[in-house]
Amino acid sequence: MQFTKAEEYGMQGVLHLADKGKDEVTPLSEISEARDIPEKFLAKIFQSLSRSGILRSHRGVRGGFTLAKPPGDITVKDVLEAIQGPYHLTKCIPDPDSCARSASCAMRELLVTAEERLLEVFVKHTLEDVVHMERSMSAPPSEKPNP
Amino acid sequence: MQFTKAEEYGMQGVLHLADKGKDEVTPLSEISEARDIPEKFLAKIFQSLSRSGILRSHRGVRGGFTLAKPPGDITVKDVLEAIQGPYHLTKCIPDPDSCARSASCAMRELLVTAEERLLEVFVKHTLEDVVHMERSMSAPPSEKPNP
């Protein structure tokens, strides 16, 4: 798997909202410009996120999007799955019947484990965490690690 | 990322060789039939694996392929990378310059971590391990977990 543009853009867009606070309604045009994302594409992605209950949309003048929940209650995995659907390294993981060999396939076992390790990272971090990381990375060069 | 057929077939093929022992020369036709893999496709995959020093090829009558090293010296990651090249969740991980935002991108940090967790699993297991797992899974129903 590679991350798709949709996931990349979607995360950026959601982080933009999380950074501004839960209740500030923000139009696509602003996010699109600020994060350099094709507006129509972002619109499509945000539709999925609205339907999944992660975002709330507001139509009409001064409309836009807000987070539907506090940033601390939304994990990175929530966002990614809302965009792409459940992530699996192979088809045989969610659907063992897709391969005749599944029952005795050692590789499948290994892939299940690998997938778990990967997803753990996405479950463990909420949007709040990521926004905090982002702020601390861009703002203060408080210390020089290597003078 | 999804695992590709090439990776899937390549692993199956290599495991077939590992299961037979390091020095038994086996032609594509046998592997292809035993594991239900398109022969020409497997040929292409095995070319990469030969060039990477994981397999050794033997031409002519009674030719075929063998492992170039003992199964305990080849990790799952070795095989996968020989087939697909280095695995990365996004382009910006190996090549930070591909995105202007890389230096202060929190998502990138998260992805680096996730990728590490994933690859750890593949580095930790050798072909020998996987063959052992495979044997213990298919052969003896020594105990019934749920009578």
Add this chain to the structure above:
DNA sequence: TTCTTCGGCCTTGGTGAATTGCATATGGAC
């Protein structure tokens, strides 16, 4: 009513995966 913004649908171009085919090189068997 009017203007702004999201919603849904349809189209397009591009890229890469997954094969298949054909011609060539190699080396063991006889």
Add this chain to the structure above:
DNA sequence: GTCCATATGCAATTCACCAAGGCCGAAGAA
């Protein structure tokens, strides 16, 4: 030395999906 099985290399095909853009309709605030 000839022959045949086998790998090697290159080309072409098919198909699906990603990425993006366009158009028009629906909703809602001013």
